[in-house]
Amino acid sequence: MKNKKLLVSKIDWGTVIDHIPSWQADKVLKLLDINKIKSQKDISLIILYNCPSKKYNKKDIIKLYHHYLSKEEADLICLLFPTITINYVKDSNPVKYIPNIPKRIIGKIKCPQINCITNALNEPITSSFYVLQHLKLLQCEYCDSLLEFEKLSEYVFY
């Protein structure tokens, strides 16, 4: 990057997920509703692994051309790694999103406890977690089990 040439072109409108820890972009991808993204023809998705970073030495970046993440998705992604920053780009101008750490997460994450009632077959129940931000943990409202923020992407479902 000595010549400061950009690896990919700037985005005119869309979402940039920046400062993802190096080689961890796949975990972020799993938190995106990828089927929804794929269903929209104009969207391009670019993943940059292990790019130079002034702040962190190395980082990953995800660029979503012509797609704005929902605020709910953005908040969930910011829980995964505290270094992540999200910019919404409009008319080539980036606006940094200030994440709103939710108190509860309902329906997005599967409980890691296999014996939790929320994992029972055919029961009409939706998973629900409290966010214990200071401990970087989610706690299942039903079975009390804990889930580390960093493991969120292993338990996401759409």
Next chain:
Amino acid sequence: MKNPFKNRSIISAKDFSREELEFLFGVADDIKEDPSKYRNELKGKKVALVFLEPSTRTFSSFFTAAMNAGCDVISFQDSSVTSIAKGETLFDTLKMIEGYGIDCIVLRHYYMGSAKFADEIVDVPIINAGSGSQEHPTQAMLDLYTILKKKNKIDGLKIGFLGDLRFGRTCPSLSYILSNYNIEIFYVAPQNLQIRKEVEIYLDNKGIKYKKTSDIREVIKELDVLYVTRIQKERFPDLTEYEKVKSFYSVDLNLLSLAKKDLGVMHPLPRVDELSSEVDKTPYAWYFEQAKNGLYIREALLNLILDQNEK
């Protein structure tokens, strides 16, 4: 104090304050002193005992408690003979039972979180009689009652938990309920069976002092109460792990010779080989009285939840 249990579900031991528990214990004392005082007090009320996991003490004490109170009782004790075996959901089972005009449902279920879910499904009070390896709040109530009766206090006591603290449901519930008091807890278990992180977080938030160790001999001298639990075979996905730890600790007279003379040994029962029968006839043995207290506490709970007098 106004009855704080009327029409209330018993889901988690976290939900009850010291004052509320002592209100319950007052009624349990009354029943213990004069069982006839509350006999048939709940005549005309219907209680369903839905036990979809094996149980002896909890089922029989709830059954006897409900009968003593004059309730009509319907019960399922084995999921293999109910429609659950045909794939019926807990939701459908409970909706069906509620439709029979039941006033209270006592539920034991193998899924963690089942009691909370049940409470969301039906309008009648749910009593959690064991939700997988998560919690067993009425056991914690009777355990606390037993300690109070034997020691005349809870504050200042040092309480040890020994055995399977990870998969057992009684230790989390008793820990939660004890956190209403100024106590110190010692968790004694092999590392892979130590108390779950969520219990530690709860105790940290409540400012309760606790210590984790794997050596009972290191702490036995300090304890006022030793709560022994069975290593539960059915909680182990891998049976070789069970074989490795099942005799990890056993409580016998040799170990108790190191303890305070007035140490109380408790056990939610059934026991296998973790608690020697040679302890049974010593003053250390509190566990049969503990089991008996289950009846008074459960009868008191039913009377308070289904209270017909207080408007």
